Amino acid sequence: MHYPVNVFTGKVRDYDGSRPSAIAKVQVDGELTLTDLGLAGDEQAEKKIHGGPERALCHYPREHYQHWIAEFPEQADLFVAPAFGENLSTEGLTENNVFIGDIFRWGDALIQVTQPRSPCFKLNYHFGISDMSARLQTAGKTGWLYRVVLAGQVSADAPLELASRLSDVSVYDACAIAWHMPFDDEQYHRLLSAAGLSTSWTRTMQKRRISGEIEDNSRRLWGK
Numbered sequence: 001m002h003y004p005v006n007v008f009t010g011k012v013r014d015y016d017g018s019r020p021s022a023i024a025k026v027q028v029d030g031e032l033t034l035t036d037l038g039l040a041g042d043e044q045a046e047k048k049i050h051g052g053p054e055r056a057l058c059h060y061p062r063e064h065y066q067h068w069i070a071e072f073p074e075q076a077d078l079f080v081a082p083a084f085g086e087n088l089s090t091e092g093l094t095e096n097n098v099f100i101g102d103i104f105r106w107g108d109a110l111i112q113v114t115q116p117r118s119p120c121f122k123l124n125y126h127f128g129i130s131d132m133s134a135r136l137q138t139a140g141k142t143g144w145l146y147r148v149v150l151a152g153q154v155s156a157d158a159p160l161e162l163a164s165r166l167s168d169v170s171v172y173d174a175c176a177i178a179w180h181m182p183f184d185d186e187q188y189h190r191l192l193s194a195a196g197l198s199t200s201w202t203r204t205m206q207k208r209r210i211s212g213e214i215e216d217n218s219r220r221l222w223g224k
Contacts, residue, residue, distance in 0.1 A: 108152030
């Protein structure tokens with residue numbers, strides 16, 4: 001299957017009441033260079049929690065926007081790509097049919113799914129909705145992140161094509177295991193076994209197995 005893709009990049013800007021962010025992105029056409037750290041011209045504000053080799057690209061399913069329009073009809077004009085700061089926007093790929101470790105061919109490049117996007121409090125400021133990050137996480141409509149396995153020239157004219165499937169853990173499963181169930185060592189082991197899982201998620205799941213506890217996500221979701 002081939003999935004046509006829209007491509008977006010952004011620059012860091014300031015937000016009142018929040019920290020700087022590059023969530024506001026614009027559509028780009030034509031050929032682009034994809035490096036190990038992402039698309040040429042794309043920026044991340046806080047490199048410790050955004051970007052890096054294992055979070056080089058963010059993908060958000062375009063069909064999810066209808067869900068958010070139904071949830072917030074008075075703010076319907078906000079919910080169009082790339083409102084969630086995504087680099088890649090498609091129809092036909094969702095958290096249910098994309099799996100941790102999936103490798104996609106895109107132009108000359110190869111990209112691999114590493115983790116669900118972990119929603120953070122900056123979404124609350126971006127949309128002016130106080131609990132947007134928590135809503136995204138609860139709905140399991142988070143999108144996902146990629147590492148660049150093979151850098152190269154890419155383009156909005158080049159579709160995504162699944163090249164390899166390496167695990168049976170969907171992105172939706174990963175969200176459910178991480179956030180929607182009580183402590184479950186067997187499921188943490190299952191997620192840890194998924195080829196391609198990011199180091200940060202590997203660390204989190206392994207910490208849970210060692211400590212027997214689930215970490216507090218309130219700072220990520222609420223900024224407090």
